Amino acid sequence: MDLFEDTRQRSIEGVKMRKQLHSYSVIIATATLLLGGVVAHAASKYVCDEPKPETMCTAANTCGSASAVCTVNVTRSGYGANVKPGFPKAKNNQFFCIKAGTKVVWMSSSKNTGFSISFGTDSPFDSDNAILGGGAKPITVTAQTPGCYKYDAGAFTSGSVYGMAGGSKPELVILP
Secondary structure, eight states: OHHHHHHHHHHHHHHHHHHHHHHHHHHHHHHHHHHHHHHHHHTOSOGGGSSOGGGGOOGGGBOOOSSSOEEEEEEEETTEEEEEESSTTOOTTOOEEEETTOEEEEEOSSTTEEEEEEOTTOOSBSOOSOEEEETTBOEEEEBOSOEEEEOEEEEEETTOSSOOEEEEOOEEEEEO
């Protein structure tokens, strides 16, 4: 009977230990999911998906002013379009800010390159149409409607076999 009682006691302790481990596993899994959700939300791919994207505007990423024009260069690279705002250390397709009332010149420094910038039905500029221009045809618009905007950028080279290069979905904020 001692052997039977000893085996039974070990079996009961094993069950208790498995239940405790299961409880710890559930707690760890829940914590991981909750923390993972917070990290995933904080690391959004798009600035416009953040609660207050305008708070990400600084002097270093704001283009132009009421008295200075903002120049935005659109070029083609491989199969994509690059949009580069005209301020120091700007990078292709980076998020940038413009103050309402600022004149924005969309242009291409590449010879024989055309471009298309489309905000869809919610353009923040004085024209609701797509901005269509090229190396020999810069387009000037005025920033008007404050908010955060995702837009489609496309570029093409005259006479190219593959046509329009697109795929970039840059963002900008129009500040009040």
